[in-house]
Amino acid sequence: MDSVKKKRNVNLIAIVFLAILGIFGILQLFNKPLEGKPVAKKIEAPREVLAILENSCFACHSNEQKLSWYDKIAPISWSVDKDIKRAREVLNFSEWTDSPGEHKGRMYAILNMMQSGKMPLHEYTLLHPSAKITPENIETIRKYTLSLSGVAPTKKEMKDIHQNAEKSEKITPSKFPVSPNSIKYTDEYKKWKVISMSTLFDNSIRVIYGNDIAVKAIETENFHPWPNGSVVVKSVWKQEKSANGEIRAGEFVNAQFMVKDSKKYTDTEGWGFAKFSGNDLHPTGKTASFAKESCIACHRQLAEKTGYLFDVPMKVNTERLIKNLQK
Amino acid sequence: MKKIFLIIISICAIFTACNIDEPDKDLKRIVFDPGNLQFISTSLNPTKETSSALYGNQEALKSLTNENHQPDPNSEFKLVTWKYHKNPQYIGGTITGELLSIETLSVDKSGNISYRIQNSSEKEKIQQNQEERIQYIMSYKPVIRP
Numbered sequence: 001m002d003s004v005k006k007k008r009n010v011n012l013i014a015i016v017f018l019a020i021l022g023i024f025g026i027l028q029l030f031n032k033p034l035e036g037k038p039v040a041k042k043i044e045a046p047r048e049v050l051a052i053l054e055n056s057c058f059a060c061h062s063n064e065q066k067l068s069w070y071d072k073i074a075p076i077s078w079s080v081d082k083d084i085k086r087a088r089e090v091l092n093f094s095e096w097t098d099s100p101g102e103h104k105g106r107m108y109a110i111l112n113m114m115q116s117g118k119m120p121l122h123e124y125t126l127l128h129p130s131a132k133i134t135p136e137n138i139e140t141i142r143k144y145t146l147s148l149s150g151v152a153p154t155k156k157e158m159k160d161i162h163q164n165a166e167k168s169e170k171i172t173p174s175k176f177p178v179s180p181n182s183i184k185y186t187d188e189y190k191k192w193k194v195i196s197m198s199t200l201f202d203n204s205i206r207v208i209y210g211n212d213i214a215v216k217a218i219e220t221e222n223f224h225p226w227p228n229g230s231v232v233v234k235s236v237w238k239q240e241k242s243a244n245g246e247i248r249a250g251e252f253v254n255a256q257f258m259v260k261d262s263k264k265y266t267d268t269e270g271w272g273f274a275k276f277s278g279n280d281l282h283p284t285g286k287t288a289s290f291a292k293e294s295c296i297a298c299h300r301q302l303a304e305k306t307g308y309l310f311d312v313p314m315k316v317n318t319e320r321l322i323k324n325l326q327k
Numbered sequence: 328m329k330k331i332f333l334i335i336i337s338i339c340a341i342f343t344a345c346n347i348d349e350p351d352k353d354l355k356r357i358v359f360d361p362g363n364l365q366f367i368s369t370s371l372n373p374t375k376e377t378s379s380a381l382y383g384n385q386e387a388l389k390s391l392t393n394e395n396h397q398p399d400p401n402s403e404f405k406l407v408t409w410k411y412h413k414n415p416q417y418i419g420g421t422i423t424g425e426l427l428s429i430e431t432l433s434v435d436k437s438g439n440i441s442y443r444i445q446n447s448s449e450k451e452k453i454q455q456n457q458e459e460r461i462q463y464i465m466s467y468k469p470v471i472r473p
Contacts (some may be wrong), residue, residue, distance in 0.1 A: 015392050087328045108419045115418060141419075149419075172472055190472065196367050197378045197409070201419035207369055207380070207470075215358050235472060239371070242466075247371040272464055279473045302416055310416055313356040314424045324444050325429050 006174060027074040032081075037093040043103075049144045053093060056120050057157040058112075060087035063094035068128070069174040083121070089293040095183040100148075101202065108201055109298055114138050117300040127197060149201055150183045181276035183259055189233040196311045203239045205249050207312045213283040223307040225270060227246040233308060253280065269308045297299060356463050357426065359407050367391065368467040372413070378423050379408040381467050387436075388469060395466045404432040406464055413469060 038191055039062070043053065058064055060083060071080045113119035114133055125132045125323060171177075174187045192209040199205050210218065214230040217223045223230075233255055241248030254277035262270035273291035274308075276283035282291065299308045307311040364382035368391070383391070386402035397467050398404070408427045414420035430444045442457050 108417075110360045112418050145419075184368050187472070191365060193358050193360065194380050197369055197380060197411075198372065198403070198420055198421050199411075199421045200413065201418075205369060205371060207366065209366070210358070211393055218356050218358055221356065230392065235470070238468060242370075245372075245374065248468070252473060255472075281473050305362045310414070310420075311422055313358060314412065314415075314422060315354050315356050317357045317426055318353055319355050320353075321426065321447050322355070325426060325447060 024074075029073075031074040031077055033216075037094070038134065039063050041094070041096045043093045043096040045107075046144060049139055052133065052137045052140060056133050056137070058093055059128070060084045060120075061091050061093055063088070063092065069080065069128075083124075088295040089229070104145070104148040105202065107141070107148060111138070111141050111145045112298070112302055114141060114301055118243075177276055177281050179250075179257075179276070179283040180290060181265075181272055181288045183257055183272050183274035184265075185255065185257070185274070185276045185281055185283075189235075192233070195232070196313045198311050199239070203237050204236050204253060205247060206234050206236050206311075207249075208234045216302050218313060223309070223312070226260045226263065226307045226309065228260050228262055228270075232258045232310070253277065255281070264290075266290045269300060271296070271299070271308055332401070361405055361407075364403060364405055369470065370467070376411055377408050377427060378411045378421075379405050379406055381464065391465070391467055391469055394468075397461065398402050398432065398461075398465060400432045400434055400436050400438050402432075402434045404430075404464055406430040406432075430460060430464065432461060 025301050043050070045053070059066060064082065067080065070076060090099045091106065097106070110119075112131050115138055120133065121170050167308045173187070176187075189209045189211075192211050193211040194207055195215065196208045197206065198208065209232070211229075213227055217227055217230055234256050236253040237249035238251045238253060239247045252277050257274040257276075259265075259272040260270055260276070261272060266270045267277050267289065268291050271291075273295040276282065277284065289321075296308075299310065303310045336418050350432045355470040357393055359380070362382055364387075366380060367383045367388055368381045369379065370381075382405045384401075387404045388463050389448045390397065390399040392412045393399075407429050409423035410425040410427055411421045412424045415423045427446055428444055430442070432440065434440050440461065444460070
């Protein structure tokens with residue numbers, strides 16, 4: 001009696017095992033290999049910097065994938081392929097830039113991602129422990145990135161500035177440009193409150209304005225998530241040294257909009273992004289989904305604590321002080 | 328009786344200790360309210376690590392556009408200065424933090440100028456040369472926005 005029961009159990013296990021094997025086999029039929037792409041222009045950097053990037057980042061952020069055998073088996077491969085596709089869209093070391101300014105910007109983004117522990121992804125280093133980065137690695141990246149700050153703009157970039165300055169005519173509201181994701185430029189923000197002021201490594205000076213909904217959200221600490229209808233505009237200028245050693249706002253660079261609409265901008269954490277540059281306020285982006293491939297990557301990873309918005313005022317002032325000052 | 332007294336004292340001590348341990352409990356994120364004035368210009372002082380925003384009314388904006396460095400009658404200016412910090416969310420950036428001072432410059436309809444400064448900390452209350460500060464405020468040019 002007992003041996004019959006045992007036999008039945010063994011049979012059952014065998015059937016289940018074969019069934020799982022069969023399902024895996026069928027899954028492989030739907031396993032399209034990742035589309036191979038040639039290396040167009042590889043990033044140029046000192047050898048020790050390249051070594052870190054190649055070891056920890058290239059597997060997803062380049063066209064030189066070195067996947068392990070288990071990365072290629074469905075269903076793992078589906079998730080791996082999706083991550084790589086997204087990673088390449090955001091940053092691809094095999095399709096690098098010619099502009100020193102852009103190179104610097106990307107290096108700062110990389111440094112910030114590593115420093116905050118957001119990259120390489122935890123799920124990735126679990127399966128690929130050799131890709132983990134050490135504090136020494138981050139220090140190498142930091143030193144190299146900071147060394148880029150002294151780079152002067154090239155002659156070509158200087159020339160462009162003048163061309164921009166020459167055609168500075170006022171744009172009338174009827175001609176206000178529209179971003180590919182249908183966000184329209186408005187100069188209403190000039191009447192809004194300034195929520196903070198900031199600078200960036202690119203020698204720019206920035207003033208950030210918020211509409212009433214955004215200001216109220218800040219004051220009541222109610223931005224997890226930000227209420228729909230919040231709009232924040234960052235106006236960016238080049239830094240200009242004045243005679244007394246101060247820095248003032250020089251040439252206008254761009255106005256960056258973030259518009260909260262959780263139903264409309266589902267791919268980008270509910271925020272619509274737009275950037276209008278130069279005196280003609282030309283909008284950034286070719287398709288409506290441009291922010292999915294650029295803006296949101298940094299905002300998602302580094303500004304999650306403040307509802308995906310950088311430059312929210314710091315929590316450092318006492319109410320008593322403000323009341324005293326505003327008397 | 329002595330015991331009860333001791334217990335009360337120690338409880339009080341515990342509570343005061345807690346208060347000291349949480350100095351940032353009443354810290355706030357604030358947005359400066361300039362009333363009916365609008366943002367005109369900004370500056371950054373890398374030596375003092377401060378950043379200022381200049382606000383003003385239409386008359387103030389006009390006087391700064393004219394470049395005669397004299398405030399027009401009925402003009403009103405507010406220069407708000409903040410301490411700035413390294414941006415905690417982004418290496419390579421700075422962001423404004425503590426509010427340090429508010430300077431107000433107003434001119435009545437007959438052209439009489441009045442100036443006052445409010446500081447957030449007592450230590451900073453060194454009387455600055457008023458004339459110099461007025462000239463400094465008048466040195467701002469409105470920011471360029473298309």
